[in-house]
Amino acid sequence: MMGALKKSLSKLLIPYYPLAGEIVTSPTGEPVLHCNNNGVEFVEAYGEIELLKLDLYHPDASVAGKLVPKTATSVLCLQVTELKCGAMVLSGTLDHRVSDGHSANMFLVAWAEMTTSGTISMTPSFRRSLLSPRWPGSPGKSLNDLYMVVPPTLPETPRLHEYVGRIYYMKAEAMASLQALASSHGTKRTKVEAFSGCLWKALAESADKGEPCKVGVVVDGRTRLIDGVRSKDEMARYYGNVLSLPYGELDSSKLTSNPLSWAADQVHDFLMPAATKDHLLGLVDWVEDHRPHSVMATLLFKGNMKGPSVTISSGRFFQANKLDFGWGRSTLGSCYFPWGLDSGYVMPMPSPSGNGDWIVYMHLFKHQLDTVEAELGDILHPLNLALLKLLEH
Known part of the structure; x- marks a missing residue:
């Protein structure tokens, strides 16, 4: 399962190449997305707890610092956590300057498609002229x-x-x-x-x-x-x-x-x-x-x-x-x-x-x-x- 996720992710980062970049500062002081193929952080984790005992009502105790990764530089950081019972939790931290919720959803659906079929049904568009002033x-x-x-x-x-x-x-x-x-x-x-x-x-x-x-x-x-x-x-x-x-x-x-x-x-x-x-x-x-x-x-x-x-x-x-x-x-x-x-x-x-x-x-x-x-x-x-x-x- 972990191998399938990593293999499909590497393929998905071809059409989603900006997510493998990093945020840098331009000469004018603005944050800029530099598409340098820096990569995506991918964390493999194991939780010594069964899903039935996971307190989902209080995420500050059950999620923070455990099931959600932290990143200092990457645009995208992913973590896959296997629980004691065999359940799996997939989570990610994504820079909001690059992506809104619609975009994050589009990426996750494409990742699932790539994992199961090797193809994606929707190719992302990074055509910035669509939002030109x-x-x-x-x-x-x-x-x-x-x-x-x-x-x-x-x-x-x-x-x-x-x-x-x-x-x-x-x-x-x-x-x-x-x-x-x-x-x-x-x-x-x-x-x-x-x-x-x-x-x-x-x-x-x-x-x-x-x-x-x-x-x-x-x-x-x-x-x-x-x-x-x-x-x-x-x-x-x-x-x-x-x-x-x-x-x-x-x-x-x-x-x-x-x-x-x-x-x-x-x-x-x-x-x-x-x-x-x-x-x-x-x-x-x-x-x-x-x-x-x-x-x-x-x-x-x-x-x-x-x-x-x-x-x-x-x-x-x-x-x-x-x-x-x-x-x-x-x-x-x-x-x-x-x-x-x-x-x-x-x-x-x-x-x-x-x-x-x-x-x-x-x-x-x-x-x-x-x-x-x-x-x-x-x-x-x-x-x-x-x-x-x-x-x-």
Whole structure:
């Protein structure tokens, strides 16, 4: 099994050659991906524990420093861990400056295909001209509220609490009920809008009265950029970052006193303007206007951290059900992303079973997680092997 993974990986790095490179600094001070065939770090590990005893609900104890590799220089670092019972855990650390979640999913699916058949169904595109800035550029003033130039030194803000990671299981029927509640005004809200509104309200319960509470939702721009220049196929194959991070900020008292449908409406209102072709083309222009300075989403800025803040990422289309390396479909796909920023992070992903259930990773302050569990304990269940139907075997 280990030999098959390494052999297919070496073949896969031909079409995915940038992942074998490294990040260097250009003469202007910008990070640049240098495609020098530096290679990918590959760690073989063995865990003296059975899968049935692995505490997936508390990834800080079971995953950190054990099942996920650390890398100092490589764009991509992979680790394959065999457990005492024969189960296998495949994990990777990928530089987010090079790859977003869509791209990471594309690579993993291709790796599984290469392992089983020796070919891949989708060749990645590194055609950067697909995201070239316009001339003249037209970034739009609203982007100045969503993005900012990174200061030379970020402010040191004392952290009153420590972040904690937990993984939950959310059943499809619970999601359907949540969506119905969020759509009570007759306007159907999406699952993301319903979930984001629900989490926004739960976070507000953990805040002081009147404290601002912020939630951002990651938007994948690939489907929004399709036009005469960019075909659907090209954008689906595009490897890189095609993301925007709009967010909303509301008084915690308003969030707690209004129904879920109202909160979902607020999510919809800040999300829709960013889910457009004009917004994403403007973002490309905005970034170009500020080069060579590094930029970041305003939501993530440390100096803007009064009150709870969380980013909800876009892992709902992760194709975990396609990750079959030749010895059966994967049982669980999730992430572990304690990113070090003073903002919470939530990644919902589909269960590999394909039944509409979600796996939800949360990286929040402990008191926030405790509040989320108290408020949403009927729909968010601590992840365990019984929920994954593994105890039957």
